[in-house]
Amino acid sequence: DQLKWMSYLSIVAIFAFVAFFEIGPGPIPWFIVAELFSQGPRPSAIAVAGLSNWTANFIVGMCFQYVEELCGPYVFIIFTVLLLLFFIFTYFKVPETKGRTFDEITAGFRQTAVTGGEKHSPEELNSLGADSQL
8 A cells, every 4th residue: 555656656657658769769660761771672671670679569568577577666767777778879879861862861871980970071081081972
């Protein structure tokens, strides 16, 4: 009876998890793959992204009971930490594609691969031996 409020907290935590997952890493496999791949490999990329998404969902569904037995009422802390890490990864590593053409997005990936993530001007990239079309 002392922890009756914990059941309500669990429900709120589930709703928060689903909400933050759906505004964070959840929809990425479904829409960003279409923007990052050209027409040729796009169907295969979407299939791989969907498979990885549903595999992760399956693993969470199958393992939750055991993790909950291990962690008790603190089981959602694991999800919170993972969501924060996914948010940080998404913020820093997933490119903004709004208003950009496929060629601009590809050039951004090539620049990241050449420079290790640092932003450089075309002149600096030329001096590094990179493609001048970046």
